[in-house]
Amino acid sequence: MRRFGLIGCPLGHSASAAYFAAKFAREGITDCAYELYELPEIGALARLLADVPELCGFNVTIPYKREVMPLLDELSHDARMIGAVNCVRRTPEGRLTGHNTDIIGLRAALAELLGGDEPEHALVLGTGGASQAVQYALAERGIPFDLVSRDASKGNYTYDDLPCGVVEQSRLIVNASPVGTYPAVDAAPRIPYGYVTPGHYLLDLVYNPPLTQFLDFGRQRGAHILNGEVMFREQAEASWRIWNE
Structure with a gap:
């Protein structure tokens, strides 16, 4: 076996x-x-x-x-x-x-979420291993980004000092943190969601639950949203190909 x-x-x-x-x-x-x-x-x-x-x-x-x-x-x-x-x-x-293989999943997820649109700026929530892949994928697409971290030494902003204007201007926001993952389904990254607009795109790498609080807040503001299911599926299949080369 x-x-x-x-x-x-x-x-x-x-x-x-x-x-x-x-x-x-x-x-x-x-x-x-x-x-x-x-x-x-x-x-x-x-x-x-x-x-x-x-x-x-x-x-x-x-x-x-x-x-x-x-x-x-x-x-x-x-x-x-x-x-x-x-x-x-x-x-x-x-x-x-x-x-x-996260990068393979991220390419697929960004393509599905953005379609032909290219946001002028992105905001990446989290600075761990998943965030590293998000940063790489955004750089490939030529989308500049800022990082938000709990640790001031790791990001451009912390959640406590994130300007509302940065959220408003960053039409792509990616939750690359585990916040909102089951069983803590009532949690969401602490950003000013009131500045999210219908022109925004919110991508959550979390897939359980399918509709996180982060995505639900974006949905309520009219934003385009996508959970981590596409990324999860694509990275899993890429892993299987690698193991069976």
């Missing part, structure tokens, strides 16, 4: 195991399994690899997308440029290669 999985902490919100179980059933794949491996800290990865020698590849989620990088033998070009890993391939010899 070839095994695959997801490492991170916590994993109670994740739909990855259900997604791959459905994929395996739909495509008649009977020799593979996908499981959730919640690790209390990234150092536990070595024990997981020793205990599950048939683990051929795994996805990486919060909070380990950057922490896993020093433990890998090799990085793909995208992973190196982005500075984060969400997919690892393990060879039969045990070598670990890190990839970033």
Whole structure:
């Protein structure tokens, strides 16, 4: 049995195991399994690899997308440029290669959300591993952006000093933080939503719940909204291709 999985902490919100179980059933794949491996800290990865020698590849989620990088033998070009890993391939010899398939999902999500429009400026909420991929995707499209972080040393603004005018002028706002993820479904990034307009685009990388408070606030203001389902699906399929190269 070839095994695959997801490492991170916590994993109670994740739909990855259900997604791959459905994929395996739909495509008649009977020799593979996908499981959730919640690790209390990234150092536990070595024990997981020793205990599950048939683990051929795994996805990486919060909070380990950057922490896993020093433990890998090799990085793909995208992973190196982005500075984060969400997919690892393990060879039969045990070598670990890190990839970033989030960027593939983000390209698809931005294309679906924006269509032919190109906002003059974007606002990225969060500065973690997922945010790194968002920044890379926006740079590819030539869309300038500012970062909002809880830590003043990591972003252009904190949530406490974010000017209303920046929100108004940033027609694309991306929630690259975990805020609003199940079970904390009543939470939303603390930005002045009163300055969101029908000309705005709100993208939430969270897919559980499908309509986060962040997106609902945007919907109420008439903005175009998209959750993380497109990104989730596309990055999962890209991971599967990498594991089966």
